[in-house]
Amino acid sequence: MADTIQSSPWTDDGIDPGAVLLNVDNISLSFGGVKAISDISFDVCKGEIRAIIGPNGAGKTSMLNVINGFYQPQEGTIMFRGKERRSMKPHQAVGQGIARTFQNVALFKGMSTLDNIMAGRSVMMKRNLFWQLLWHGPALNEEIEHREKVEEIIDFLEIKHIRRTPVGNLPYGLQKRVELGRALAMEPSLLLLDEPMAGMNLEEKEDMSRFVLDVNQQFGTTIALIEHDMGVVMDLSDRVVVLDYGKKIADGTPDEVRNNQDVIDAYLGVPH
Amino acid sequence: MEFLNNVFVAPFQDMAAAPDFFMQVVWEGLVSGVLYALIALGFVLIYKSSRIFNFAQGIMVVFAALTLVGLHEMGVPALLAVPLTLGVMFLLAVAIERVVLRPLVNQPDIILFMATIGITLFLIGFGEMIFGGENKVMITEQLGIPTGSFEFEPFGGFLLIEQKDLTAVVGAGVLVLVLLLFLNRSKMGRAIRALGDDHQAALSVGISLSTIWVLVWFIAGIIALATGIVWGARAGVSFALEVIAYKALPVLMLGGLESVTGAIVGGLAIGVLEKLFEIYWGQPLLGGNTETWFAFVFALIVLLFRPQGLFGEKIIERV
Amino acid sequence: MFYRISGQFKTDYRSDHALFRVRQDAVLMGIILLFAWVIFPFTANEFVFQALLIPVLIYSLAALGLNILTGYAGQLSLGTGAFMGVGAYACYKLVTIFPEMNLLVAIGLSGFFAAAVGVAFGLPSLRIKGFYLAIATLAAQFFLVWLFEKWAWLYNYNASGAIQVPTIDMFGIRVAGPTASSFVQYYFVLFVVTIMTIFAINITRGHIGRTWKAVRDMDIAAELVGINLLRSKLIAFAVSSYIVGVSGALFVFLWRGAAEPNLFDIPLSFRVLFIAIIGGLGSILGNYLGAILIVALPVILNILPEMVGLEINAAVVEHLNIMIIGALIIAVLIIEPHGLARFWAIIREKLIMWPFPH
Known part of the structure; x- marks a missing residue:
């Protein structure tokens, strides 16, 4: 099963493994007078798992929102797959190969698991209104072609039994898994995960960690994740960037970050 | 060229040429504006406290006015008919809370909105069945509202201000002031505003949802009656006027659903x-x-x- | 017992994407089509055609159009009546300017005018959401009806200000006008409604339908999985308005025979909305169930008291009708917010399980 996916153009983004895939340069973002992010720079290399950590309100989610075009930063540039950009629409970011999951599950609650994951392939489905009206023929062929890919993902995430269940009825842990599936369906070269383990019990966390590692290793997908569970972060990630009050305070391997005095202060709360 | 002139120049020349007429138009506009504002206000109050887009507010105006006039036709003295109508509006608020809102609590906004369309229809059918569908005359004089008019001569012209319109504007102003005082100063008023901010949080500090909802819908009913009297005095009372109630909707769009x-x-x-x-x-x-x-x-x-x-x-x- | 689904296995995705995944559903559909295409038209009298069959079909189609926009794409519209009017007036202009034009073609084309107007009024939907958008659709409602009244070219400068359907033949058979037979008109309407329904089923189960539902359920997430919101919403407005426009043309040409501007006013919009709500938002079947209920209710209310020997005057019947519809909407929302279509789904589920309770 994994072989079929590896043969697909998932990892074919023209960047060599280990080279810089995403480079965030001097990004600042504010809402009115409130500065959410000030002057942050870091990079994500192809094939790695990069963690973004920091206390609540440090600007982590805002950072992801900037990367996938949901917020437009006031200053700074973003370089993705060798191309520089400042602003873009979120659906264009998906077109370039950035997919994400959300802190609070953002699934389409009225739709089944299958439809939710199929929705992740919207960008790739091209048959227009005319063919859709006829259905039989090209539209159906396209549907089936994408269904096969989606079934691979459903297999991979072990959610076959809930294929036709409306996601609104699923327990939280499974919803998170479906959301990961939807992001995978976009065949991203960069996958952004916003607190993938939040609100999970130990067992669910272990499952999710395994899926994240498998995605990274089997598909070669580069992953940037936000997570509060330090155990998970230190085990999973190759490099960690630490934010606090919208500023970058540390960047390095898990071990380096663990011993950084600024990081310890930020988490234990030294007065600023 | 002539077109541009007709659109951008001529209207303003007309205004300048007859300032008294211009003032008359503005006054008429203000009076209907007061009515729109009153309907919109009843609406905002309900939206603020319960997130319900109450489509029935306009119909409640007609229903209240119709009840008032209908009661008077049945031989109830005007000044007794007003408290009786208020009683009816209170019963309506209780009924709506019991029958419609309580079973639908926690449903999506759109469902509640549609339920208020159901209330609208029910009230139209019910009102017409009991009071008849024909246009009725508002019991303006019996309620002690002056019906004469003031005449002014600004810029050597002529401006007519009807006393009932003036009463309407003043009455609406007083009503709004009382309402604002109630919302900002009384314990109940604060509870209503708290409910609007966060249902769960309000419940957890011991504010009763049912009581507040009945209260809010009753206040909306009072506003509806006031609007109905003023409006009925100008145009008569019948469900054909429901169209004017729709005017409150663009007012809400413009002013925001939550802003008094x-x-x-x-x-x-x-x-x-x-x-x-x-x-x-x-x-x-x-x-x-x-x-x-x-x-x-x-x-x-x-x-x-x-x-x-x-x-x-x-x-x-x-x- | 009749709804046994065990033993019906799917061995490829193609069969899993079939319209009827269960054989019994197909059989049931066949029976319904048999009634619609053969049994009803050959047994109905003039009254049943005019008071029940034809209006049910036309209202179902209008509700189907609205349901695509509101039930599938989540954009609440209160202006359906006016868009029916656009279809009707466009069709009227087409058949009076090109008297040779086939009526089917004219009706098909008139939908495009409605779609264009729908897209124009749908443009604000990217910036205006929820209830604000619903109110904005009222702008279309009031403006268009005003236009129907004031733009004399639309009704060919008739003194009455109304449009009168001319006599139209198709392949030598009279299909519209005062002398057309209800039997022919029923088949005409049924044909158009069937085609439109097939299109609607196809588009809602395909990927465009999926993007609509995604936008409906959570527009921000839809945008972030790569769905172009504006495009998706505008397609919904176009498809919805097209169907609504066609239903408006049918409404006037194959049923009413004449129309004044106020026919398309807000009560019509609401009637269609009620059909969609009571039938079930986000369902195709529901539109038919809702239309049957809303169209048949006043007819039953008129006939029933007579049958049991009661005398109720017409005005009371009308008021009662309005009250009952109002109460019905509230009842449906309380008991099952997804409408009659969900009732059927539950019954079907029970039939499959029968005789076991779970």
């Missing part, structure tokens, strides 16, 4: 602007009767540039 100030300013603005547009642009250029749509189109255009309305806060979307 927005409802008042929006109502007055729309009342005046639609009258001016009708007299100076609509009738000479478009064949008249533009008041049916002007308010909606105007609000739509404003919203394109300010999606949160004039008084709403800027929306920051989060994920």
Whole structure:
């Protein structure tokens, strides 16, 4: 099963493994007078798992929102797959190969698991209104072609039994898994995960960690994740960037970050 | 060229040429604006406290007025009919809370909105069945509302202000003041506002949802009766007037669903602007009767540039 | 017992994407089509055609159009009546300017005018959301009806201000006008409604339908999985308005025979909305169930008291009708917010399980 996916153009983004895939340069973002992010720079290399950590309100989610075009930063540039950009629409970011999951599950609650994951392939489905009206023929062929890919993902995430269940009825842990599936369906070269383990019990966390590692290793997908569970972060990630009050305070391997005095202060709360 | 002149120059020349008439138009607009604002206010109150887009507010106005006149026709003295009508509005509030709102609590907004459309229909059918569908005359004099008029001669011209309109404006002003005092100063008022901010949080500090909802719908009923009296005095009372109740909707678009100030300013603005547009642009250029749509189109255009309305806060979307 | 689904296995995705995944559903559909295409038309009298069959079909189609926009794409519209009017007036202009034009073609084309107007009024939907958008659709409602009244070219400068359907033949058979037979008109309407329904089923189960539902359920998330919101919403407005426009043309040409501007006013919009709500938002079947209920209710209310020997005057019947519809909407929302279509789904589920309770 994994072989079929590896043969697909998932990892074919023209960047060599280990080279810089995403480079965030001097990004600042504010809402009115409130500065959410000030002057942050870091990079994500192809094939790695990069963690973004920091206390609540440090600007982590805002950072992801900037990367996938949901917020437009006031200053700074973003370089993705060798191309520089400042602003873009979120659906264009998906077109370039950035997919994400959300802190609070953002699934389409009225739709089944299958439809939710199929929705992740919207960008790739091209048959227009005319063919859709006829259905039989090209539209159906396209549907089936994408269904096969989606079934691979459903297999991979072990959610076959809930294929036709409306996601609104699923327990939280499974919803998170479906959301990961939807992001995978976009065949991203960069996958952004916003607190993938939040609100999970130990067992669910272990499952999710395994899926994240498998995605990274089997598909070669580069992953940037936000997570509060330090155990998970230190085990999973190759490099960690630490934010606090919208500023970058540390960047390095898990071990380096663990011993950084600024990081310890930020988490234990030294007065600023 | 002539077209541009007709649109951009001639109307203003007309205004300058007859300032007394212009003032008359503005006054008429203000009076209908007061009515729009009152309907919108009842609406904002319910939306603020329960997130329900109460489509029935306009119909409640007609229903209240119809009940008042109907009771009087049955031989109840006018001054007794008013408290009786208020009693009916209270029963209506209780019934709506019991039968409609309570079973639908925690449903999505759109479901509750549609339920209020159901209430609208039910009230139309019920009201017409009991009081008949024909146009009735509001018992203006019996309620002690003066019916004469004042005449002024500004700029050597002529301006007529009917006393019942003036009473309406003053009465509406007093009503709004009392309401604002109630909302901001009383314990119940604060509870209503708390409920609007966060249902769960309000419940957890011991505010009773049912009581507040009955209260809010009853207040909306009082406003409806006041609006109904004023409005009925101008145009008579029948369900055919429900169309005018729709005018409160663009007011809400303009002022924002949650803003009391927005409802008042929006109502007055729309009342005046639609009258001016009708007299100076609509009738000479478009064949008249533009008041049916002007308010909606105007609000739509404003919203394109300010999606949160004039008084709403800027929306920051989060994920 | 009749709804046994065990033993019906799917061995490829193609069969899993079939319209009827269960054989019994196909059989049931066949029976319904048999009634619609053969049994009803050959047994109905003039009254049944005019008071029940034809209006049910036309209202179902209008509700189907609205349901695509509101039930599938989540954009609440209160202006359906006016868009029906656009279809009707466009069709009227087409058949009076090109008297040779086939009526089917004219009706098909008139939908495009409605779609164009729908897209124009749908443009604000990217910036205006929820209830604000619903109110904005009222702008279309009031403005268009005003236009129907004031733009004399639309009704060919008739003194009455109304449009009168001319006599139209198609392949030598009279299909519209005062002398057309209800039997022919029923088949005409049924044909158009069947085609439109097939299109609607196809588009809602395909990927465009999926993007609509995604936008409906959570527009921000839809945008972030790569769905172009404006495009998706505008397609919904176009498809919805097209269907609504066609239903408006049928409404006037194959049923009413004449129309004044106020026919398309807000009560019509609401009637269609009620059909969609009571039938079930986000369902195709529901539109038919809702239309049957809303169209048949006043007919039953008129006939029933007579049958049991009661005398109730017409005005009371009308008021009662309005009250009952109002109460019905509230009842449906309380008991099952997804409408009659969900009732059927539950019954079907029970039939499959029968005789076991779970």
